[in-house]
Amino acid sequence: MSHPSTETVSKVVLITGASSGIGEATARRLAAAGHRVALGARRTDRLDLLAKDIEADGGSALAHELDVTDLASMQGFIAAVRDRFGRVDVLVNNAGVMPLSPLAALRVDEWNQMIDVNLRGVLHGIAAVLPLMQEQRSGHIVNIASVSGLRVDPTSAVYSATKFAVRALSEGLRQESRDVRVTVVNPGLTRSELADSISDGGIKGAVDEMMAIAIPATAIAEAIRYAVSQSADVDVNEIVVRPTAQG
Template sequence: MTVESATPTSKVVLITGASSGIGEATARRLAASGHRVFLGARRTGLIAAVAKDIEAAGGVAGHHALDVTDRESMGAFVRAARDRYGRIDVLVNNAGVMPLSMLEALKVDEWDLMIDVNLRGVLYGIAAVLPLMREQGSGHIVNVASVSGHRVDPTAAVYSATKFAVRAVSEGLRQESRDVRVTVITPGLVSSELTDGITDSGVRGAVEGMMEIAIPASAVGEAIAYAVGQPADVDVSEMVIRPTAQG
């Protein structure tokens, strides 16, 4: 095992869905603050490029292939990070999909995908890092939810269900924990690739029409950096970050 050294304030931060959007922005922001980041995603070429950029800018970054719907893949991702850095301080469960549609369209495969990525992926991440954090006596799990975890709109029933569930799991874990911090990050409209997964052209057009007010992914990265940077005895339980113009 080769362990890379760091400054006393540097944390080892694992980020899922780090190939673009919020995950990529968070990786860049945390690395710029001196944290050692480890990026996971299915698109290995993209996370390799992001890691290379971070290191070229003087940061410390690693990467590993990750499919959050596969428990073994999540385990391998976490082990690779621990082998490289010697510990795991933070997991950012960011990977998510949003193929919105009316329930009557019966896009059951897309329902399953949202459950697998948005909820099961979060649970697999927790299962992979929690024993290590308990062993260390410290840790921080950051789960990215959505304002759709606070409200339900037409076309978003299943997506909202998964995000409500992420908030419920997070709150349960927070109450069970005394040495592991738990944060829910709740974004509103953010410029990202999430709309690319909407297969219903009418729904996709409507959502894309709303994106003119979307905030950049870097705004959410800033919020995550704030939560991660708090003292060990301060738990930022939830932050809602959305455009001022969003209703």
């Protein structure tokens, strides 16, 4: 990671699901751009190592245990960041799970997990941060959806439903907001641990094969950096980032 630059005004950026994949890459990229980053996830050992990495390279980072399915946990994360940095400029709602399966498999617990993390987790983030951003009369909420929020494939019905919902929620929030910017980022096949939650061996094998064309998480991090770096009167509403080879 390069040393922080002065390419933009330093912002306080909260990132959920920051312990790996897109969340980790985003933390590193935004810290390198001079932003102060707050890292939230359940795996605090990974968060602590990431925060130390960022600070060793001259950045500013706070690690904090976070369960996005618990509103009180999200509120505690926001409060800790405000105590440390004095404000909250950007929330990246990145935490997500993707246990794909056909509906007929009736993996109801997995359906509920996707609803709780992918949708309720985003709602909790908005509920915790929106009053503060309204009070500041500025802020930016970046919601990570998916190309599965643009199309539905066999085995992705519930996952796609949560990501379609995130896009609908984001558009509603955007229309209701005059001071708070809202961006949706839709990654295509991206190297991360997302497929690790797939419990069906056959489906996981097929996804692993597809990942041969996947782009690095840094590509999504760069899209987020672009959206965050725009001036306050410019709201980048939606970005789709796919591998060139993805159909």
